[in-house]
Amino acid sequence: MTNNKLTVSHAPFWHDGDSLFQMNLNIMIATLPAVIFGIIQFGAPAVGVLALSLSSAMVWELILNIISKKKISIGDLDSAVIGLLFGMMLPATSPWWLVVIGTFVAVVIGKMIFGGIGANPFNPALVGMAFLMLSWKVFFDFDAAYINYEFDFTALAPLAALKFQGASEVAGLFSTGDLIMGKQVGAIGSTFGLGLIIGGIYLILRGYIRWEIPVSFIAGIIITALAFKMANPDTYAGPMLHLFSGYTLIGAFFLATENSSSPVNRIPMLIYGFFAALMIILMRNIGAYADGTILAILLLNLVNPLIDTIRPKALGKGVNNA
């Protein structure tokens, strides 16, 4: 009889087969409808921005891995997702250095210095975006960015138009159908509402994002925007314009749902999604920014640890009667 060595490990001896690689790959697959549409809409420059963003994000993580003498961790695709989402939020005409600086801030400052995957208190892609938007505001003027393009629809960034011209002026310019089908000016991956919704629903069905967050987020947009519109229909636009323009949908399905900066218990998730949306509409309607999605979600990332303490009581905790 041979006495070969056996594998000894601990229970459970089964696993459902899921992994970080699978999860991140699925998130990337889910972005495809919106990404492909963006490439068709904005042409080769969009491909360049996305490719540079995705690859530079991975390279930054690789460099950090090497400097900090840690295991190479880019294989889990986490920074690929950060890079891809980051690229989707940029205009197609962004210069190369803007992309590289942005992914540096996103991956290095947003994620790696906190300890890498799972340790970031803020959504890394949003940290990068916030940095760029505050530093080089001019590149995020979508009307100026696409000055050399010719579109067969209203070539005005809806939220900027809304901000500077008022709801009564823009009322006839953007039909909801056009906005959903991506006939608007905006960032590469954020204009095609239908594609983002399809991707989001795919992720919800696959269980890779938690449905409570996008659902309460969208509900928050609709309810808050409706409340503003009812208060003053001349100044404030309706919920549909807010929902299908700017970063709203990419925020609902891809940004607010980032795992480590969002809550996991049910009631906190509903609060988180709703208040993120509420903050967005507040910023858009009475704040200084045309689109407050980035800062609103970052703000809710900040309060996430606090609201996530609302959780059901564990079995047998605090029971002394038995």
Add this chain to the structure above:
Amino acid sequence: MIKRSFFTLTKPRLEYDLVEPDPKEPKQIPIPSNLTLLLNEPIDSTRQALIKKGDAVEKGEKLRLYNQSTEYTISPVTGTIDAIDAYSDDFGNTSTYLVIKNDQSQASQKEPITYDLKDDIASADEYFRTLPGAPPLKILASDDVKINTIVITCADMDLLSTTSQYITLKFLDDIKEGAKILKKITHVPKLCIIIPEGLNIQGGFDSIQVFKTSMEYPSNLPAMILKDHLSMILPAGKTPEDVGVSFISAEAVVSLANAYKTKSAGFEKILTVIGKQGTQYRVKATIGTPLHKILNAFSVHINEQDRIVIGGPMKGFATYTRHHPVQPDMDTVMIQDRDIIPELSDNPCVNCGKCIRICPVNVPVNVLVRYLEADQYEEAADRYDLESCIECGLCAYTCTARIPLYQYIRLGKHELFKLRALETAND
């Protein structure tokens, strides 16, 4: 292995296996020439042992290490003691193993020793602790613990296992008989029985209360049974025995009935063996039989780096040797090929929340694991419900980052007990 389904909007559902409608007789494994028995007491070299290598033992003879020992084992064969040595389990607890050389010439025919039995629990505890199914007689006989409810479990604790269900189908009358004996010797006021809802039982249990448990894992675990059927919430860190409930397996009840009938101990344990392809075999083997004898009987070949799991896929443990003996409480043996052993990782938690959704008792696993990784056991218990965990293993099954969560929790509890024992000693 049950993989994640393509659509997983809600948490995955794991179901207990149901025994086949008309189960075949188990395959009888012949009594091997060497049997290994485990004795739950460490060797103390400063004391004079009662047994030593070369001693003759009889079938049914009670074996103890020392005069004051309360732990014992019963020899399943007539033969001689071939070895006595120390054994340590995966948490470093030491005990003793005995190897008994089977005297082939007369052993198998010989009737076991009969005992002088009285109708009380002390007398049963004197001889029947190591019956197949491992009846919890030590606890029932103890003066420190007051048991007022006994639950007979005809449902299997872990996935894939069908041993208890098989016994329920085949030996229903013995279960009823054993229940009567239990009631008579223990005088517990309440006796109930749990049966999986999918299992069809002919006839009822006249005076015993029957609860049907759901087929969804982990509804058969003691804490869940207390909650769902006995309307008791198990306080964090307590065992069911602490709240006066003792669980006894169907097989233990059957063995008790037989033992009282013959006034001697039984040694044949029924096991479910799960081969590499998931094929189920049912086996009847003598306690102490090394596992490789059973595996050889079904020509299950064990290669380098395969895994032998004792107990089921969720709660079992892996053994390091193919000589591991059949024990009284061993219901299931599962063999995993090296190619299907899931890979674990040292990734940190990414907070995906799957463990929160699946945890049946609302433990905040995502935060808990951060404390356990940092060795903050007291904090983990006080604020993050370490002791509420019922050890079902579902969090680790579903973990996206493939963190060995269940092992972290078990280790955390182990370290916590050590810390507390130290504190008590210091006081």
